[in-house]
Amino acid sequence: MKPAEFTYYRPESVGEALHGLATLPDPKPLAGGQSLLTLMNLRLARPATLLDIGRFTELARVFDDTEALVLGALVRHRTCETDPLVAARAPLLHAAAGHIGHLGIRNQGTIGGSLAHADPAAELPLAAVTLGATVHVESATRGKRALSAEELFVSFYANSLEPDELITWITVPAIRPGQGWGFVEYARQHGDYALAGAGVLLSLDARGRIAGLRIGLLNAADRPLLFDEREGTAPVLGELPEPRLWEGLGWRLAALSEPSHPDTEYVKALCASAISEAAEAATERAGENT
Template identity: 45%
Template sequence: MKPPPFEYHAPESIEEALSLLAGVDGARVLAGGQSLLQLMKFRRAKPSTLVDINGVGELDAIEQRDGELRIGALVRQQRLLEDELVARSWQLLREATRFVGYAETRRRGTVGGSLAFAAPWAELCAATVALDATIDVRSANHGSRSIPARSFFRGPYETALEAGELITGVRFPARSRRSGASFHEVSARYRDYAQAAAAAVVDLDDAGECASAAVVLVGVARTPWLVDVTAMVPSLDGIGDGFEPEDDVEASAEYRRRVAPVLARRAVQEAFERARAA
């Protein structure tokens, strides 16, 4: 099938992109395009205008500033596997990204696009929530604002973004010296959508005891499911309580209910071991 007719614009600056998004009803952002274009082909999405931001170079940067890792919205997912800054202290991003499709997929897909699409199984959404990141957005009419990742995802394919807003980047806070992280996932086929996945982050105090521990599950709820497991360490009893998974073509709710706690436990235990070895 072919998509319905649409206008196409390719701005070269953030300001130009924001002006287009604010001035045209039904405009959508085009970055990697892998999800949006498929929806358009099947006419499940019918934007009047596509605003292609691939020419906005200022959105394509990875840098460290004031201890934070800052990743532009246009950064391709493959770069997360190759960048030295990411490898140094934010290894969870690399681990999660390894599960995102194939290299061809990751070379097109963008960090901002994955967050904006908000698929309930998305690995980068899990890692962003687990690392307590902040998502920066801008619009022509309302300026800039920063949204905690832990309140950004509102439902399947639904976020806190308002009409005319553009994700400009994501900020990840500095990691403590004694921290560890881990990511575990199961899927029906190699490189397929996650049936369930767990992203865990653990921080230790000076005595080597658990100061904080959190795990985020995706594929098992309508949004990334964050659980503070600090009080559960080391037994991790009750780590899978509370969420109500649903049946879909990837897996049954019962399967997810059984496998998610196992993944969560493995991720937290491995994160704890890595923190102790740091």
């Protein structure tokens, strides 16, 4: 199939793009197009105006900001996968990017586009939630505001952005001494749609006991699921990070998931395994990162 009729508009600056979002009929930003164009070809999305922002070089930058990594919304998946700064400062994000689709998709897709698309089975939304990322958005009429990654995701392919808002920057806290990370994804083969997956960010204290824990699950609900000290992992704080602990926690958290897959119990078992495996990897890395 081919997309329904639309008007193509290519602004020359972020300010011009924001003005277009506020004034053009039914505008839809086009970044990498790896998700949007497919939906348009299937007639599942029918924007009246395509607003092409994909050539804004100012939003394709990655830079270090003391305790955080800052990424422009147009940073490609391939950059997240290969950039040494991303690998050093946000290794979980770096690892997750390598699981996205195939090379052609990673060459074109953007982090801002992936977050806005809000696919609960996508890797970058999971990484953003697990790492506690902040999403910065702008509007010509509303100005600027910052959302936590958790606040951005509403439901299947639905975000909390207003129609005239554009994601411009993403801030990701940099990994700190004493922290470790793990990312595990299960798919029928590499590049396929993920069946289940988990991201873990673990902090250990000077005694080697658990001081902080964030666990994210993908394809386990209508949005990326996050479990942390507020969401039932508090009983493990102060405990020694042992395989038996992670196995039990994996099953306990997997039971709270609500996967949309027809074989719910199968996906929950994959979630439990992904949590345990990712947590064990995080434990090993935390011990090395002192």
